[in-house]
């Protein structure tokens with residue numbers, strides 16, 4: 001049996017907090033990653049007890065988990081607005097800017113977050129940073145011209161690496177694209193500027209910088225409590 005770590009307990013607590021904010025009739029956006037998976041498990045338990053909601057998924061992995069937990073799903077094409085999107089993050093700074101995409105689902109996650117009335121981000125304390133950038137910033141790129149895109153990022157000093165799977169094959173996103181991770185070697189002073197600079201490069205379809213998305217950040221701890229993070 002795998003050991004339950006303090007981080008697992010913190011993620012669990014954040015997921016529990018989030019599930020209490022789900023109301024009948026809501027259209028939910030289900031994020032990706034291990035924290036989102038905990039939310040999916042707890043949401044599934046509520047659905048089995050009779051909670052009626054519909055959900056869209058941000059990745060095939062989440063879709064699989066949601067189906068296993070019998071959560072009613074609707075295709076994104078049928079959704080114009082999402083009541084509540086719930087997702088994890090790799091880093092959160094004091095302005096509530098985020099780095100996301102560690103799981104390679106950033107494009108769908110960003111689309112879902114953008115169309116959500118409320119965007120709940122569930123983290124444990126290790127994700128809180130004074131400045132973004134220690135975690136490599138992922139960008140989703142078109143396979144067409146990806147070598148040139150990599151070269152352009154390299155010449156800007158962004159230290160890019162093409163994401164690969166453990167078996168060495170190129171990691172392909174659910175959208176059929178590549179992911180490039182930027183190992184910036186320094187904390188990001190101007191995330192908005194960086195985001196703009198990245199999006200100026202054709203072939204970069206989206207970045208893992210979630211800036212000004214007005215997320216409600218829920219921080220769980222290892223004792224099993226969770227609270228909303230106030231903006232300083």
Ligand code: 5RP
Nearest residue numbers: 033034035088101102103105
């Ligand atoms: C996936 C993501 C995840 O939300 C992020 O990587 C956090 O993952 P975890 O909850 O496993 O720590 O952005 O693309």
